Amino acid sequence: GENVEQHPSTLSVQEGDSAVIKCTYSDSASNYFPWYKQELGKGPQLIIDIRSNVGEKKDQRIAVTLNKTAKHFSLHITETQPEDSAVYFCAALSFGNEKLTFGTGTRLTIIP
Amino acid sequence: DSGVTQTPKHLITATGQRVTLRCSPRSGDLSVYWYQQSLDQGLQFLIQYYNGEERAKGNILERFSAQQFPDLHSELNLSSLELGDSALYFCASSGMAWEGGNEQFFGPGTRLTVL
Numbered sequence: 001g002e003n004v005e006q007h008p009s010t011l012s013v014q015e016g017d018s019a020v021i022k023c024t025y026s027d028s029a030s031n032y033f034p035w036y037k038q039e040l041g042k043g044p045q046l047i048i049d050i051r052s053n054v055g056e057k058k059d060q061r062i063a064v065t066l067n068k069t070a071k072h073f074s075l076h077i078t079e080t081q082p083e084d085s086a087v088y089f090c091a092a093l094s095f096g097n098e099k100l101t102f103g104t105g106t107r108l109t110i111i112p
Numbered sequence: 113d114s115g116v117t118q119t120p121k122h123l124i125t126a127t128g129q130r131v132t133l134r135c136s137p138r139s140g141d142l143s144v145y146w147y148q149q150s151l152d153q154g155l156q157f158l159i160q161y162y163n164g165e166e167r168a169k170g171n172i173l174e175r176f177s178a179q180q181f182p183d184l185h186s187e188l189n190l191s192s193l194e195l196g197d198s199a200l201y202f203c204a205s206s207g208m209a210w211e212g213g214n215e216q217f218f219g220p221g222t223r224l225t226v227l
């Protein structure tokens with residue numbers, strides 16, 4: 001089955017700087033890669049996603065890049081703000097199999 | 113607010129007991145997914161229902177079962193509870209399952225504590 005690895009497990013960034021979180025996946029049939037943000041006491045919130053026919057997607061300060069050949073995808077957050085502090089999860093899913101496989105999460109802390 | 117609701121928010125029970133967790137999907141969503149989140153296992157897929165039918169199964173224990181009703185709400189039943197079942201249980205919903213890769217929207221979760 002699919003295996004998703006996520007790095008780093010913790011990340012501290014000065015406010016205003018950029019943060020990058022990386023994930024690799026094992027199943028070449030995976031074609032959908034969402035990123036979730038989870039704040040304390042809340043459920044995961046979808047913040048951005050990318051499909052395998054696209055190499056990059058951007059939404060304001062958040063961007064995701066996908067390298068299908070290397071089987072890795074990354075989340076980029078620019079101009080970080082204190083409210084970006086949370087746990088971020090990457091996930092992968094293959095067509096016809098709606099089961100999301102999650103990475104182990106990255107705890108992002110923005111230092112004011 | 114994702115539009116997915118879950119009840120109860122918290123549940124405290126004893127080993128050996130049985131509990132039922134409830135989920136209402138977003139309006140119009142036919143698929144419901146259940147996930148377990150524990151400190152040592154991360155977010156793990158348990159089971160998926162689509163329009164009342166079981167569609168996919170993950171590492172769900174035999175002590176656990178689920179169903180989706182005609183009004184599309186879903187219930188996750190956990191029986192013969194053990195200390196290790198203490199975790200956050202999330203429900204997510206999405207649109208047409210056969211389209212593949214549809215966004216899954218998560219509810220706020222139920223925190224289960226087994227004493």
